[in-house]
Amino acid sequence: MLHILPLATRRKAPTKPRLVQCEEGQHAESSAMAMKRASPPQKLSRWTSPPRTVLLVQKPDDERTTQAMGLVLSHLAKTAPHLNLLVEPHTARDHPSHADKLTVVEQGDEPLLERCTDLVVTIGGDGTILHVSHLFAGGECPAVLSFSMGTLGFLLPFHIDTLAPALEMTLNGPVSILQRMRLACTPLSADGEVLPCTGIVGQAGIQVMNEVTLHRGQHPHLTVIDAYFDEQHLTEAVADGLLLSTPTGSTAYSLSAGGPISHPETDAFLLTPIAPRSLSFRTVVLPGRGSVRLEISTSSRSPAELSIDGRQICHLRPKESVVISKSPYPIPCVERSEGGTGWVRDINSLLQFNTGFRNKSLMGHSIA
Amino acid sequence: MLHILPLATRRKAPTKPRLVQCEEGQHAESSAMAMKRASPPQKLSRWTSPPRTVLLVQKPDDERTTQAMGLVLSHLAKTAPHLNLLVEPHTARDHPSHADKLTVVEQGDEPLLERCTDLVVTIGGDGTILHVSHLFAGGECPAVLSFSMGTLGFLLPFHIDTLAPALEMTLNGPVSILQRMRLACTPLSADGEVLPCTGIVGQAGIQVMNEVTLHRGQHPHLTVIDAYFDEQHLTEAVADGLLLSTPTGSTAYSLSAGGPISHPETDAFLLTPIAPRSLSFRTVVLPGRGSVRLEISTSSRSPAELSIDGRQICHLRPKESVVISKSPYPIPCVERSEGGTGWVRDINSLLQFNTGFRNKSLMGHSIA
Amino acid sequence: MLHILPLATRRKAPTKPRLVQCEEGQHAESSAMAMKRASPPQKLSRWTSPPRTVLLVQKPDDERTTQAMGLVLSHLAKTAPHLNLLVEPHTARDHPSHADKLTVVEQGDEPLLERCTDLVVTIGGDGTILHVSHLFAGGECPAVLSFSMGTLGFLLPFHIDTLAPALEMTLNGPVSILQRMRLACTPLSADGEVLPCTGIVGQAGIQVMNEVTLHRGQHPHLTVIDAYFDEQHLTEAVADGLLLSTPTGSTAYSLSAGGPISHPETDAFLLTPIAPRSLSFRTVVLPGRGSVRLEISTSSRSPAELSIDGRQICHLRPKESVVISKSPYPIPCVERSEGGTGWVRDINSLLQFNTGFRNKSLMGHSIA
Amino acid sequence: MLHILPLATRRKAPTKPRLVQCEEGQHAESSAMAMKRASPPQKLSRWTSPPRTVLLVQKPDDERTTQAMGLVLSHLAKTAPHLNLLVEPHTARDHPSHADKLTVVEQGDEPLLERCTDLVVTIGGDGTILHVSHLFAGGECPAVLSFSMGTLGFLLPFHIDTLAPALEMTLNGPVSILQRMRLACTPLSADGEVLPCTGIVGQAGIQVMNEVTLHRGQHPHLTVIDAYFDEQHLTEAVADGLLLSTPTGSTAYSLSAGGPISHPETDAFLLTPIAPRSLSFRTVVLPGRGSVRLEISTSSRSPAELSIDGRQICHLRPKESVVISKSPYPIPCVERSEGGTGWVRDINSLLQFNTGFRNKSLMGHSIA
Numbered sequence A, B, C, D: 001m002l003h004i005l006p007l008a009t010r011r012k013a014p015t016k017p018r019l020v021q022c023e024e025g026q027h028a029e030s031s032a033m034a035m036k037r038a039s040p041p042q043k044l045s046r047w048t049s050p051p052r053t054v055l056l057v058q059k060p061d062d063e064r065t066t067q068a069m070g071l072v073l074s075h076l077a078k079t080a081p082h083l084n085l086l087v088e089p090h091t092a093r094d095h096p097s098h099a100d101k102l103t104v105v106e107q108g109d110e111p112l113l114e115r116c117t118d119l120v121v122t123i124g125g126d127g128t129i130l131h132v133s134h135l136f137a138g139g140e141c142p143a144v145l146s147f148s149m150g151t152l153g154f155l156l157p158f159h160i161d162t163l164a165p166a167l168e169m170t171l172n173g174p175v176s177i178l179q180r181m182r183l184a185c186t187p188l189s190a191d192g193e194v195l196p197c198t199g200i201v202g203q204a205g206i207q208v209m210n211e212v213t214l215h216r217g218q219h220p221h222l223t224v225i226d227a228y229f230d231e232q233h234l235t236e237a238v239a240d241g242l243l244l245s246t247p248t249g250s251t252a253y254s255l256s257a258g259g260p261i262s263h264p265e266t267d268a269f270l271l272t273p274i275a276p277r278s279l280s281f282r283t284v285v286l287p288g289r290g291s292v293r294l295e296i297s298t299s300s301r302s303p304a305e306l307s308i309d310g311r312q313i314c315h316l317r318p319k320e321s322v323v324i325s326k327s328p329y330p331i332p333c334v335e336r337s338e339g340g341t342g343w344v345r346d347i348n349s350l351l352q353f354n355t356g357f358r359n360k361s362l363m364g365h366s367i368a
């Protein structure tokens, strides 16, 4: 249980180790290289003090992932025995031999998690990072280092085979960090009261990594949703659903629903309809500074499911709504530091963005 | 020159060898197999009399294609010395050693071509078949056997390595034939007179394999085009251009412009806009029985280029139009007879239709 | 109850009145008008013998529709007292004063309905015609005359204000008929047995007017569906869902999911994915002669809902599938006979197809 | 000629009147209104000193626009006789009676224009503002007040009927200003030298309001373009063309080519292909901080036309490229200050964004 974590760690929360961006001067670049340089200077971050408490998260019920987590535990036991290691119950169960060195995080411990954790290490898929975001849905999220078991995933820059060097680099710094924007959302009643819902709701609402979705779900009939931008009525969606996505989420549900692909650093939201009864409802790109409200219309014949990052958290009935704006709490994701942004690599290799046809460009033909 | 072709061949035009579909009885199928049989019964065709005159067409200025054509010539000299072989001038030039056995088809010979040719063999790319369609743009087109040099193309079912068996099967029959619909189009003046244009215009107009395109071309301003279906006003396109495609052409320009993919046997046209100034202009699928007219609007600031299968044939000014309907002259394409339709294979392997993402389906995650 | 209908009517089923197309000779057209005539010659149909039994269907719980039905009943009582009038229970309840002249059709009577009914008259919306299709889901559907209460609907060519002339024209003929293709579908177990489902299943399966849909419904995870064309594997859809639509249905769910718009007379199906996890899954247009099978993949984490025309009829689990082909039973819809096809009018006025922008075409500007 | 403008004006360039944003304090808002306030607080700007030199631009060869410009001239003569009025030659010719009060700007004067002009007033269409952007393509652009003659245009917030109050408000301040991002682009040779092109090239390259476009133009064959983001290879486009658009330009060519609609304040570019030979080339949204380079591939069979805001400025051959980044010189556009952003109004009223269907939501139907 988290509350048995040594006091030191918890007390130090105010001065807990953080990653801060290194000063520009440290990476001077000759201005001559400006126009055609190979890639933008990596912005590196260093720790204010060494990280002490690490949360280890793995995909459950997966043999290979469990084995890999075993390796991480052994490696850390040897190379960083001073670290406090936090794990979820299923991870503790899977690694009884490490039991004495592990602190188990139980359901309800999430508020403490936020204050204790300096770093999160995940092994699994994109869903595992979404799960981490969910654990820290109430507020600040520590840096996340993510390993994939096989093919690199969209949110998974490191392969498990690079375990040792990646851990070393991350624990010592400097590291390359991509701040992935999150959304902060709050479901509201017709009177503007916060609605009850499953999951962790913080002061700033619920923090979301991919998208906030309203969907007809099991109801056979179209939902009708009014979308407001900065409280100005933008449009009425008659559709299966409507979602507001982060740039990170642009390659998730929004893409399936026809939306564009966004670079993760774009300061923007994507408002994308799901199967709208309209020929003319394209994705709308909105500036990150604004706020969006989605309200179930009184002309909607059925309630809509409200989901965040694919988890259903409540139903909204006509006049109920969800308010969404940029979260003050992005997720700091540890990136590989060599060779350009991983995003360009990923949309090409994982999404097969703009894959060429195989019978391209044949030469012309004339009779002459 | 084609007019020196032995009289026999030319005179026989009325009774020239043709491919006709074998009778159903010849391919009886137990009705028990109905619901879940592996694939529809191949419809096979046989020759009414053995083909005598073969047109050999190759992509020009391409070393490897020329070599392959050399193989075809040698093979036919050995195995079918009785055949009349027709070639274009550049092919004759590339194969001087076969000169005495080749009849050269010159520009202007096209009307004769139609009467003389029993079979066309092509080596090259999709563009080479489009070129054949163009040679027979005035009317009937004989069966076409197409070889690719490397990757199979969309209109290229045979690999050059299968030269000998493919030729043998095709010359003797029975063969599997895909009748690819063509369009017949005629450019008209404001008064309904046929407009002059480059290329071959027959009684039924110009036969087109992929699509008829109107495009602003070099003009910076949008064109305005009125589209009529069966002379009923369908819509006004303000766009870079507008095209009417065959099912075969659905994987060519229409696809690039956002159109759906059609099975080649669908009896339908696709009307697809190119970069339309509208949020709500989708492809329209029209029944093959109808006729379409595209007319440059008097509100268009510039003329439009009229192209067929990628070749510009004239400019249309306001009030001028092009009338299009299903051609009475499809192209009989020789298909491979094993294993289902090549089309399904091609949209998957060549177009990479619905390519899956590489990081699919990860298992769920919960804290419990 | 339908089984109390006078025997004469029921016995006559074999020789029941039908609409058959008038012979071509009756509508000779000078061939001179060919190229630019105003619209294709209307194909008219006449009755083999006068219709005797009419099913009257109205949208339930709608005041205005009920009033309109009252007018129809009074009008028919006066002008065609010899007709047998069939109604659903809620219609009978709404019109007690006509009770003695009405035969009530109860749930379970559908098989009889097919044999008895010569004509259906509907008042309501598009959903009301879908309901009629559903009543005749087991097989043949009689001609349908549809009235809208206000704006014309997509499947509603007549306005209620034209009640008298429209009824007269339809009862006497000749009438203009649009045969709307239906799909015939059958849900199958992994072993190829027909699966139980709600609704009417005939010899030819279930007849469908708009589309057959597989959807994840309330399940949060993507469904995985294998699509076969003529039993050749076409593609694997990882998506919210997948649908196969008739041309009529192209303006319903398929359109919302991004599909093209099809003329109702096109002999084709549209296979359209709903929010597919792919950048490259466009609608596929398939020829009406083929058959499609959609099977839940063993890699799908959840079952899928099978719906026809928006009604959920069962759940399919991995290895279960639905087979679909063109129904032998289209719906003969009575059309207005003047002025071209209603479809062109409808996509423009109802769907706002290719609506122009309001600030079009401004003249150029240069400094000179 | 501009160089005869009174010295005072030109000398004062360093201290020329500018619009600067009013301090936050001036528009305090009770924090209680936070969550559901009607719209974001307008950010207002005021003049550092009164504007003295106004450039008046009108659409040429348009009777009604000329009359409207007459009104502007008379109004300013009466109410602001101290202003220096600059006009283009065609405007001077159209208003001989005002000749003595007008300074004519001739071709070649553009560099001076930038230093002299405090405010631009336009009458015409969206093209007229694009023309103003072009006049100031070399660098800074003064505030622009735009009048439409009829329907409001996308870039035209004021109707000519509000001439007097709009001018008064703008000349005196405070005014509501929308800073519309521009792109800065430079065409480069294979060796990285700046290529000659028509139009004004400043230190920061050419400033562009809508988009930079590469297009095959009159060439029948597809162009092949390599796109780099921050010099990392992003993708290879085989297409009619490829464009990089500002948020303002998202409703221009990018929209026609299938791109999303962006709020003008989003700090992002849109990379949108025009008719790409790919099923999987969606618009990519890139952060405003980055740089994009589009290079003609050596595998491209033809050169490409380089256009900015619809004007062709040069041809690029294989290995030649254009580098594009956010311009330091946005266009300050005077907005109406009441009632939310004009953009929401415009996408709804002008673009008909997500126009509803007319036969929406009919009630259900069941037999019972």
Ligand SMILES: NC(=O)C1=CN([C@@H]2O[C@H](COP(=O)(O)OP(=O)(O)OC[C@H]3O[C@@H](n4cnc5c(N)ncnc54)[C@H](O)[C@@H]3O)[C@@H](O)[C@H]2O)C=CC1
Binding pocket: A125, A126, A127, A130, A153, A154, A155, A210, A211, A248, A249, A250, A251, A252, A253, A254, A256, A257, A308, A309, A310, A311, B359, B360, B361, B362, B363, B364, C220, C221, C222, C239, C240, C274, C275, C276, C277
């Ligand atoms: N039709 C669709 O495409 C649907 C998509 N989703 C997405 O699934 C997400 C997670 O929910 P689960 O139920 O756990 O997913 P899941 O296990 O059903 O699979 C979601 C898939 O999306 C991928 N993914 C997740 N985030 C991604 C990102 N930012 N970029 C690229 N790929 C990403 C995952 O790798 C996985 O392949 C939701 O946030 C939503 O975006 C959810 C429902 C339907």
Ligand SMILES: NC(=O)C1=CN([C@@H]2O[C@H](COP(=O)(O)OP(=O)(O)OC[C@H]3O[C@@H](n4cnc5c(N)ncnc54)[C@H](O)[C@@H]3O)[C@@H](O)[C@H]2O)C=CC1
Binding pocket: A359, A360, A361, A362, A363, A364, B125, B126, B127, B130, B153, B154, B155, B210, B211, B248, B249, B250, B251, B252, B253, B254, B256, B257, B308, B309, B310, B311, D220, D221, D222, D239, D240, D274, D275, D276, D277
């Ligand atoms: N933006 C675009 O996608 C454009 C496409 N085209 C297409 O090019 C065709 C031929 O013109 P060319 O100048 O010789 O072409 P090209 O040599 O410029 O290349 C056309 C490409 O289209 C492919 N192709 C042709 N027909 C096809 C079909 N039915 N299905 C699948 N792929 C096909 C060819 O293999 C080749 O890769 C035209 O009929 C038109 O469809 C023409 C201009 C622009």
Ligand SMILES: NC(=O)C1=CN([C@@H]2O[C@H](COP(=O)(O)OP(=O)(O)OC[C@H]3O[C@@H](n4cnc5c(N)ncnc54)[C@H](O)[C@@H]3O)[C@@H](O)[C@H]2O)C=CC1
Binding pocket: A220, A221, A222, A239, A240, A274, A275, A276, A277, C125, C126, C127, C130, C153, C154, C155, C210, C211, C248, C249, C250, C251, C252, C253, C254, C256, C257, C308, C309, C310, C311, D359, D360, D361, D362, D363, D364
């Ligand atoms: N996201 C979407 O667009 C969805 C659409 N549907 C459609 O609704 C249909 C009927 O189901 P209900 O639950 O009664 O519908 P509903 O009452 O929820 O509304 C369906 C809407 O579609 C219209 N519609 C129906 N058939 C049409 C056609 N062929 N062409 C143009 N418009 C048409 C109706 O007028 C109505 O506006 C289904 O067959 C399906 O096509 C069903 C679920 C979701």
Ligand SMILES: NC(=O)C1=CN([C@@H]2O[C@H](COP(=O)(O)OP(=O)(O)OC[C@H]3O[C@@H](n4cnc5c(N)ncnc54)[C@H](O)[C@@H]3O)[C@@H](O)[C@H]2O)C=CC1
Binding pocket: B220, B221, B222, B239, B240, B274, B275, B276, B277, C359, C360, C361, C362, C363, C364, D125, D126, D127, D130, D153, D154, D155, D210, D211, D248, D249, D250, D251, D252, D253, D254, D256, D257, D308, D309, D310, D311
């Ligand atoms: N297929 C297409 O949609 C094409 C569009 N264009 C666009 O035309 C623009 C101007 O070039 P011109 O030759 O003078 O145009 P034009 O006189 O041919 O017409 C361009 C149309 O676009 C509108 N427009 C311009 N900027 C806009 C914006 N930011 N938002 C919404 N609408 C806008 C204008 O009002 C006009 O209706 C280019 O910057 C380009 O964006 C240019 C070529 C083709």
